[in-house]
Amino acid sequence: MKNLQINSKFVPLLITIGLFLALFAAGSVSYEGFFSMQVVLNLLVDNAFLIIVGLSQALVIILGGIDLSCGALIALSSMVAAYSLSHLNLHPALAVLAVLIVCSAFGFVQGWLITYRKFQPFIATLCGMFVARGLCFMINQDTVPITDPFFVTMATTRIKLIPGAAISTSVIIALVIVALYIYIAHFTKFGRAVYAIGGNEQSARLMGLPVDRTKVLAYTLSGFTSGLAGIVFCFYMLSAYGLNAMALEMDAIAAAVIGGTLMTGGVGFVIGSVFGVMIEGIMQTLITFQGDLNSWWTRIAVAFLLCVFIVVQRVLVLKREAKKRIRPVEFIA
Amino acid sequence: MGTENVLVRMDGICKEFPGVKALDNVDFTLRHGEIHAVCGENGAGKSTLIKVLTGVEHNESGKIYLDGVAISPKTPMEAPALGISTVYQEVNLCPNLSVAENIFIGREPIRNGKIDWKEVNKRSEIALAKLNLKLDVSGRLDEYSVAIQQMVAIARALDISAKVLVLDEPTSSLNKIEVANLFRIMRKLKSEGMGIIFITHFLEQVYEISDQITILRNGQLVGQFETAKLDRLQLIAKMIGKDLAEFEKTIKEDVRDAGAAANEDAFYQARNLGQQGSINPFDIKIGKGEVMGLAGLLGSGRTESARVIFGIDEPDSGETEVDNKKVEIKTPADAIRLGFAFCSENRKTEGIVANLTIRENIILALQGKRGMGAYLSHKEQEEIAEKYVKLLNIITPSIEQLVGNLSGGNQQKVLLARWLATEAELLILDEPTRGIDIGAKAEVQKLVLQLAADGKAVLLISSELDEMVRCCSRMAVYKDKQKIGELKGAEISEINVMKTIAGGQK
Numbered sequence: 157m158k159n160l161q162i163n164s165k166f167v168p169l170l171i172t173i174g175l176f177l178a179l180f181a182a183g184s185v186s187y188e189g190f191f192s193m194q195v196v197l198n199l200l201v202d203n204a205f206l207i208i209v210g211l212s213q214a215l216v217i218i219l220g221g222i223d224l225s226c227g228a229l230i231a232l233s234s235m236v237a238a239y240s241l242s243h244l245n246l247h248p249a250l251a252v253l254a255v256l257i258v259c260s261a262f263g264f265v266q267g268w269l270i271t272y273r274k275f276q277p278f279i280a281t282l283c284g285m286f287v288a289r290g291l292c293f294m295i296n297q298d299t300v301p302i303t304d305p306f307f308v309t310m311a312t313t314r315i316k317l318i319p320g321a322a323i324s325t326s327v328i329i330a331l332v333i334v335a336l337y338i339y340i341a342h343f344t345k346f347g348r349a350v351y352a353i354g355g356n357e358q359s360a361r362l363m364g365l366p367v368d369r370t371k372v373l374a375y376t377l378s379g380f381t382s383g384l385a386g387i388v389f390c391f392y393m394l395s396a397y398g399l400n401a402m403a404l405e406m407d408a409i410a411a412a413v414i415g416g417t418l419m420t421g422g423v424g425f426v427i428g429s430v431f432g433v434m435i436e437g438i439m440q441t442l443i444t445f446q447g448d449l450n451s452w453w454t455r456i457a458v459a460f461l462l463c464v465f466i467v468v469q470r471v472l473v474l475k476r477e478a479k480k481r482i483r484p485v486e487f488i489a
Numbered sequence: 490m491g492t493e494n495v496l497v498r499m500d501g502i503c504k505e506f507p508g509v510k511a512l513d514n515v516d517f518t519l520r521h522g523e524i525h526a527v528c529g530e531n532g533a534g535k536s537t538l539i540k541v542l543t544g545v546e547h548n549e550s551g552k553i554y555l556d557g558v559a560i561s562p563k564t565p566m567e568a569p570a571l572g573i574s575t576v577y578q579e580v581n582l583c584p585n586l587s588v589a590e591n592i593f594i595g596r597e598p599i600r601n602g603k604i605d606w607k608e609v610n611k612r613s614e615i616a617l618a619k620l621n622l623k624l625d626v627s628g629r630l631d632e633y634s635v636a637i638q639q640m641v642a643i644a645r646a647l648d649i650s651a652k653v654l655v656l657d658e659p660t661s662s663l664n665k666i667e668v669a670n671l672f673r674i675m676r677k678l679k680s681e682g683m684g685i686i687f688i689t690h691f692l693e694q695v696y697e698i699s700d701q702i703t704i705l706r707n708g709q710l711v712g713q714f715e716t717a718k719l720d721r722l723q724l725i726a727k728m729i730g731k732d733l734a735e736f737e738k739t740i741k742e743d744v745r746d747a748g749a750a751a752n753e754d755a756f757y758q759a760r761n762l763g764q765q766g767s768i769n770p771f772d773i774k775i776g777k778g779e780v781m782g783l784a785g786l787l788g789s790g791r792t793e794s795a796r797v798i799f800g801i802d803e804p805d806s807g808e809t810e811v812d813n814k815k816v817e818i819k820t821p822a823d824a825i826r827l828g829f830a831f832c833s834e835n836r837k838t839e840g841i842v843a844n845l846t847i848r849e850n851i852i853l854a855l856q857g858k859r860g861m862g863a864y865l866s867h868k869e870q871e872e873i874a875e876k877y878v879k880l881l882n883i884i885t886p887s888i889e890q891l892v893g894n895l896s897g898g899n900q901q902k903v904l905l906a907r908w909l910a911t912e913a914e915l916l917i918l919d920e921p922t923r924g925i926d927i928g929a930k931a932e933v934q935k936l937v938l939q940l941a942a943d944g945k946a947v948l949l950i951s952s953e954l955d956e957m958v959r960c961c962s963r964m965a966v967y968k969d970k971q972k973i974g975e976l977k978g979a980e981i982s983e984i985n986v987m988k989t990i991a992g993g994q995k
Contacts, residue, residue: 343602343603344603345597348586348597348604351583352594355585356584362577362581364566364569422583422586423585
């Protein structure tokens with residue numbers, strides 16, 4: 157009984173991991189050269205920034221909200237970084253700091269509007285998205301290359317894990333942030349308050365939790381994390397352009413949902429987003445290996461997967477409702 | 490210090506909401522080791538009194554003392570810190586979190602910068618063991634029954650502070666065994682010296698568990714009584730505000746021609762109709778040309794019965810017959826097709842569409858009955874609207890007036906007209922005269938009798954006993970979600986209704 161219960165909580169996550177392994181196995185069988193460490197590691201290398209915003213997106217969705225601004229904030233981050241470095245000749249550390257401050261401020265303002273001005277999260281972050289995109293083009297309408305030696309070093313350094321398999325510095329940054337998010341979500345009062353608010357905001361308030369503060373903080377954290385993802389994106393692209401990372405927020409949302417986070421809030425694991433991103437990535441890789449398929453098939457496959465996952469989650473929720481009243485309780489006389 | 494170990498004293502509490510005096514100079518005293526029931530009809534001020542004590546609402550005047558010290562909790566977070574914990578009617582916990590987490594959230598023990606989950610689980614088990622419960626605290630809260638969730642809420646409340654425990658309608662969704670278990674725990678806490686404030690609509694439970702009763706009516710204190718010295722009849726009389734002696738004297742106005750009215754061919758008949766959790770199975774028969782009343786205190790199950798009859802809540806037991814033919818009513822659409830009409834008690838939220846005109850409001854249900862495709866010409870609509878405006882004497886300059894601009898009584902009539910327009914055979918009227926003035930009341934009542942005289946079957950629900958007595962030819966009496974008796978003809982009087990309610994289970 158006990159094992160069965162524990163499982164039900166992890167089922168969506170396990171399905172996601174299982175699906176990832178299945179896709180990897182299918183690719184390995186079908187295509188020569190697919191079964192290699194580097195293929196897996198490239199998923200991380202190519203999607204490090206998406207993993208990072210996937211984490212913050214998951215946390216905001218668990219809170220019961222949504223953050224549509226993260227893609228635009230990544231573009232803005234790269235623009236701010238490029239501008240600070242090339243026009244203002246700032247030290248790279250200061251450029252990074254500027255990016256994080258700008259993005260955190262965006263997150264804070266959005267969180268404040270949502271919490272204290274009762275904006276719908278969708279609308280508040282949609283506005284944030286528009287403003288951020290607009291600002292990109294206010295700074296520069298063209299592609300700005302990033303030539304700063306620190307950024308170039310970070311972008312080109314490869315760390316060999318085993319012969320023939322290497323990762324970039326971005327992957328390390330992403331993995332550190334993954335660990336940080338797991339800690340935040342499951343081992344801090346802030347993280348648990350996020351879950352409680354997503355479950356029932358009214359109850360959370362009556363239980364005396366700092367609901368307002370937690371909400372503002374969660375959106376601020378999301379903005380800050382988008383800034384981090386933006387810097388990692390710079391390492392990946394070594395250039396800035398206002399239309400970069402278009403609709404990336406949608407990929408982040410998809411990753412969170414595929415990773416088992418419920419859009420209704422209160423349920424999910426931030427780690428699920430990592431596997432959600434990996435699945436999106438591996439489908440892209442599969443299609444590349446296939447060779448004769450248009451890469452936009454990835455989109456269709458992701459859409460299909462999303463539908464499957466929504467159905468799986470629905471079934472799980474229904475099952476839980478059905479057996480709701482049967483958990484055993486002992487009365488001690 | 491305080492006399493006879495007083496735990497909480499509330500002196501002269503006043504609280505006003507726009508237009509309503511919710512609490513008018515109310516006193517309240519709770520002692521150590523006492524279970525104190527707060528009784529009163531809806532709107533009496535029970536919840537407001539509790540909310541003032543727990544910091545959700547703020548009193549305009551009056552003082553609160555806890556153990557002799559003046560307190561004034563400003564937020565629902567302050568009261569627990571002072572030692573006053575509340576378990577609300579709707580379980581206010583997070584269903585998506587584990588049981589242990591629900592007990593400790595916001596107060597998690599931190600070790601090495603991390604939440605110490607082992608400690609959380611261990612201490613939760615101890616907290617629940619104090620309530621004689623043993624369960625897997627790592628399970629999600631919503632995997633347990635509402636009764637257990639309630640216990641978890643109590644465990645949380647006790648773990649935070651344990652001087653005063655406020656239970657606001659804790660038993661409304663519990664079954665008998667669960668209630669018994671809750672009471673056992675309440676007695677245990679009482680024996681440990683805790684003061685418990687218990688709010689409930691269930692009179693039997695008041696007598697089973699409480700030591701003292703405070704009765705409120707219309708925001709005013711009726712009095713505080715020792716439970717053992719106040720019998721049920723007196724309690725009910727005080728709750729609804731009728732003097733007993735005055736009652737005995739009241740001579741029932743000459744008995745209506747009940748025999749003629751109670752036509753033998755029943756229009757509607759149900760056996761064993763019920764829905765688990767909201768209303769226990771009951772039998773009912775409503776004849777053509779009869780006004781059948783559903784009497785009982787608020788929360789006794791009278792509205793729930795009507796909802797089940799009309800299919801708003803799908804019944805899970807019983808069978809129904811209309812015109813001696815077996816039918817199934819699962820949704821309001823089924824009921825409307827069979828010729829039922831339901832005027833809801835919440836005129837504002839469930840009935841009238843304030844920003845449509847009188848004509849549009851009257852036509853709504855008819856349109857629904859005929860189907861969305863059926864076209865009602867503007868002329869036809871006008872004719873129908875004019876007819877009912879005249880028939881029901883709705884006072885308005887024109888049928889194109891917005892309903893929101895009408896007085897309460899006229900709104901009620903428009904609502905009635907809407908259902909009459911469907912040529913309904915069975916009219917269910919839930920509190921048709923609530924919130925309208927006396928003159929309009931009399932008119933609505935007259936109309937109800939008129940409808941019955943025209944051969945319609947009417948099911949009437951009202952909190953005002955005199956209205957029920959005036960209108961009904963038969964009356965079913967409800968208590969604690971159960972039909973406990975039926976009165977007819979000459980038996981119908983306010984005193985008999987009260988006696989039936991006080992008389993306990995059948």
